[in-house]
Amino acid sequence: MGQVSIHSASVPMFVTLMKNLNTWLEKAEAYAAEKKFDVNVLATARLAPDMLPLAAQVDISTAWAKNCMYRLAGQTPPDYPSSEPTIAGLKARIARALDDVQSIQAKDLEGAGERRVQFNLGPEIKMDLSGCEYLFNVALPNFYFHVTTAYDILRHNGLTIGKQDFLMGAFEIPK
Amino acid sequence: MAKISIYAASAAAFTRSLTALAAIVEKAEADSKARKYDFNVLMQSRLAPDMLTLTGQIHLATAFAKNTVCRLTGQTPPDFGDLEPTYDAVKARIAKTLDIIQSISESDYAGADTREIKIKVGQQDQTFTGADYLVGFALPNFYFHVTTAYDILRHNGVQIGKRDFMGQ
Numbered sequence: 233m234g235q236v237s238i239h240s241a242s243v244p245m246f247v248t249l250m251k252n253l254n255t256w257l258e259k260a261e262a263y264a265a266e267k268k269f270d271v272n273v274l275a276t277a278r279l280a281p282d283m284l285p286l287a288a289q290v291d292i293s294t295a296w297a298k299n300c301m302y303r304l305a306g307q308t309p310p311d312y313p314s315s316e317p318t319i320a321g322l323k324a325r326i327a328r329a330l331d332d333v334q335s336i337q338a339k340d341l342e343g344a345g346e347r348r349v350q351f352n353l354g355p356e357i358k359m360d361l362s363g364c365e366y367l368f369n370v371a372l373p374n375f376y377f378h379v380t381t382a383y384d385i386l387r388h389n390g391l392t393i394g395k396q397d398f399l400m401g402a403f404e405i406p407k
Numbered sequence: 408m409a410k411i412s413i414y415a416a417s418a419a420a421f422t423r424s425l426t427a428l429a430a431i432v433e434k435a436e437a438d439s440k441a442r443k444y445d446f447n448v449l450m451q452s453r454l455a456p457d458m459l460t461l462t463g464q465i466h467l468a469t470a471f472a473k474n475t476v477c478r479l480t481g482q483t484p485p486d487f488g489d490l491e492p493t494y495d496a497v498k499a500r501i502a503k504t505l506d507i508i509q510s511i512s513e514s515d516y517a518g519a520d521t522r523e524i525k526i527k528v529g530q531q532d533q534t535f536t537g538a539d540y541l542v543g544f545a546l547p548n549f550y551f552h553v554t555t556a557y558d559i560l561r562h563n564g565v566q567i568g569k570r571d572f573m574g575q
Contacts, residue, residue: 399544399548
């Protein structure tokens with residue numbers, strides 16, 4: 233049966249995409265300096281009045297990445313407070329999540345595909361899934377949703393980034 | 408080493424997400440009727456002048472899903488051609504994509520993780536193992552376009568939420 237290791241299906245992509253997210257924020261700083269606007273305006277930018285702003289998209293995507301890895305390893309994820317809605321605050325958040333995600337190694341994920349992962353989705357829904365279902369049906373789609381929406385908010389606000397910036401580095405995935 | 412099934416990571420995930428996308432498109436069509444505007448306006452909407460339209464996002468999301476399941480199982484993906492920016496064409500394209508995913512059985516994914524996959528990315532030839540192709544190329548591209556389709560609809564005021572995206 234064709235199989236893929238849990239570690240190689242999770243950590244390298246979380247790391248690559250979060251590093252790319254950080255790069256888009258750095259490009260946003262250069263863009264703001266050039267156009268002479270306060271870069272932190274972007275932290276509260278949204279695509280619709282009832283959608284979450286960029287700061288929340290970054291907070292939620294990084295939370296999914298670190299929660300996913302700790303839960304798959306059978307450990308309690310560290311709590312992150314909400315970020316200050318500044319680009320500097322968001323970059324600090326990404327740096328912390330990169331450290332935490334990379335602290336989980338392949339050896340920590342023995343049996344992770346079958347491990348039951350229990351967590352709350354909002355106040356009412358209690359989820360109980362296998363590690364495999366959790367990773368592919370819940371964690372990855374949620375992570376990609378919020379990273380892509382962060383990208384879309386920046387693109388909508390005129391930042392010159394393209395699809396190659398979204399997947400930069402993904403083709404040389406470290407094993 | 409903890410391993411997971413390529414089938415569950417590809418076919419099952421695409422099926423779930425494309426089924427959710429089909430329901431989202433239905434809600435968008437209902438919204439166009441309720442607010443009395445031409446649905447095709449949504450199909451041609453973009454988040455930035457140099458981004459693809461909603462039609463383009465759905466075209467690519469379905470193409471990534473179809474190409475991925477075919478390539479992982481050693482088949483040449485069929486060419487679905489251009490996508491017309493109409494409700495019927497989009498619904499049919501999603502249904503056709505779900506059909507092809509469902510036509511490939513789980514046992515056909517045997518050896519998919521190590522299968523050599525050669526494709527052009529932009530102008531460059533890239534060679535992947537099946538596992539790297541799925542995780543590092545197909546899934547991020549697929550979710551990128553499905554999410555951007557959702558974001559275009561939300562930006563245009565269609566009343567959908569995260570649960571619609573997740574198919575819950």
